[in-house]
Amino acid sequence: MSLDQATIKKLAIHLESAEMERREVTKITDAHPELDWMDAYAIQDEIRAIKEARGVKVAGLKMGLTSQAKMRQMGVIDPIYGFITDYGSVADGGEIKTSELIHPKVEAEIAFVTKAPLKGPGCHVGTVLAATDFVLPAVEVIDSRYENFRFDLKSVIADNTSSARYVLGGVHRTATGIDLKNLGVVLEKNGEVVATASGAAVLGHPAQSVAMLANMLGQRGREIPAGTLILTGGVTEAVAVEAGDVVSARFQHLGRVSMRFS
Ligand code: 0L1
Numbered sequence: 001m002s003l004d005q006a007t008i009k010k011l012a013i014h015l016e017s018a019e020m021e022r023r024e025v026t027k028i029t030d031a032h033p034e035l036d037w038m039d040a041y042a043i044q045d046e047i048r049a050i051k052e053a054r055g056v057k058v059a060g061l062k063m064g065l066t067s068q069a070k071m072r073q074m075g076v077i078d079p080i081y082g083f084i085t086d087y088g089s090v091a092d093g094g095e096i097k098t099s100e101l102i103h104p105k106v107e108a109e110i111a112f113v114t115k116a117p118l119k120g121p122g123c124h125v126g127t128v129l130a131a132t133d134f135v136l137p138a139v140e141v142i143d144s145r146y147e148n149f150r151f152d153l154k155s156v157i158a159d160n161t162s163s164a165r166y167v168l169g170g171v172h173r174t175a176t177g178i179d180l181k182n183l184g185v186v187l188e189k190n191g192e193v194v195a196t197a198s199g200a201a202v203l204g205h206p207a208q209s210v211a212m213l214a215n216m217l218g219q220r221g222r223e224i225p226a227g228t229l230i231l232t233g234g235v236t237e238a239v240a241v242e243a244g245d246v247v248s249a250r251f252q253h254l255g256r257v258s259m260r261f262s
């Protein structure tokens with residue numbers, strides 16, 4: 001690590017208050033070019049601690065930048081992870097207030113819920129499917145705290161991977177008998193198709209995203225506990241939304257997830 005604990009804490013407060021106050025900030029590596037990967041995840045951990053001290057519950061984990069479409073869109077080459085919160089959850093068909101966000105974008109994702117712990121290294125698609133309780137359809141609403149979504153990978157890890165809101169669909173299925181790799185997804189905005197993809201867009205198979213998460217956490221001596229909700233990353237590029245938009249994602253075998261932005 002190259003930053004001291006006081007600086008980690010100061011940057012966590014800076015980013016967390018930007019989220020709470022819906023305020024854009026410049027990427028933190030501008031002022032701290034020496035920030036390394038461990039610093040970035042340490043800032044994210046500190047944001048989690050700030051929220052938990054305020055009574056927020058962590059509702060699950062997320063992988064970000066797991067599809068070629070997203071990596072290309074953001075000009076990066078590595079997946080990253082973060083956490084999702086209880087206050088980020090929006091009911092299927094519900095309303096999302098844009099006044100509570102800076103510049104939201106939506107992405108269709110396949111979510112997993114585990115029934116057994118997963119600890120890397122060595123996790124793969126097989127271990128993940130064996131530890132999966134069920135999968136369900138999701139839309140993540142991301143909202144980078146950085147101006148114009150302009151960031152580098154370390155800055156965005158520190159900003160809890162742009163985590164903001166998420167909507168889970170009501171249909172859940174065991175992973176057995178569903179071809180998650182070839183599962184088709186259609187993302188619609190205001191009745192028009194804006195993106196299509198299949199599960200394979202996420203690292204070849206969405207379970208591979210969970211395996212990578214377990215392996216990345218394993219490097220830090222951590223694991224994915226049983227009963228964890230995991231968003232595996234957008235199957236398509238993220239699509240910008242504004243007040244008045246209605247978004248719907250249709251997932252083969254898993255039904256539809258929808259929301260409106262007010
Ligand atoms: O969930 C995601 O893929 C978001 C990763 C962070 C990058 C972004 O804000 O697009």
Ligand code: MG
Nearest residue numbers: 064140233234
């Ligand atoms: Mg995402």
